[in-house]
Amino acid sequence: MDKIAISVEEAAQLLGLCPKTVYTLTKRDDFPSFKAGTRTIISVDGLRAWALREAERTMNPRA
DSSP, X not given: OOOSEEEHHHHHHHHTOOHHHHHHHTTSTTSOEXXXXXXXXXXXXXXXXXXXXXXXXXXXXXX
C-alpha cells in the first residue's frame, strides 16, 4: 500500500530540499501540510499538485 501522507523529512527528500526549508513551506497557506497531534504531515497527492503548480508559476511568471 502506498502512503497517502508523509513526514517533513520524507517530503524534503522527495523535493531535494532540507527539512528546515520544508518546515518553512508548511507555514504557507498553499502548502499541503496538516498537524496530526504534534507531528506535521504532508499529503502526497497535495505535494505533487503543489510542486506542479510551483513549477508552472516559476516557469511562466505573470507580468
